[in-house]
Amino acid sequence: MAFKKPYSSETSRQSDIVPLKDGITALLRVYRLQGKLNEVTVVASWEKVMGKAVALKTQQIYVSNQKLFVRLSSAPLKHELVMAKTKVLENLNAEVGENVIKEVVFL
Template sequence: MAFKKLPLSENSRQSDIVPLKDGIKSLLRAYRLQGKLNEVVVVASWEKVMGKAVALKTQEVYVSNSKLFVRLSSAPLKHELVMAKTRVLEIINAEVGEEVIKEVVFL
């Protein structure tokens, strides 16, 4: 049995084409992964956002329940960052492009 190849007009395929960016966004939305991805972006961009000096004194960075936990090896740095907590929060959320983190906790 031979299959006939139906001629396709160019417009019939164009309606199915979705930009890769939009396809990935809808996939993340469908599987409810966008929030987790944003948390990973926050952790991955810690050094970029805070700078090399802070990153060198950072032992651990993780997110839990919209809170960013940062373990530091320097007490003076911890004190300085606690005083600038709201600014750190703003910078981190600006990096992601939406409010992912509601609170920053320095350990």
């Protein structure tokens, strides 16, 4: 048995209903937070993208001016990742779904 509203007015809240995803997207756009959220997502997904072994050797990771800075505790690993820099960059951006990072710098 379906219930109907007793009356529907033009000030009804029904016209204000927006899916949560659309509301959050609009909020992020209005407050210009999407870029920062994407940067945080890149940092948070470092272990997932690079694996546990690399994450354990990572001492510090941060984003500044669309550059990802990664400080590693292993010189051989640093050398290996420098050689695969473009692949690392592609994998991280693919994880976020946008080109958030333009360059990766290994320290």
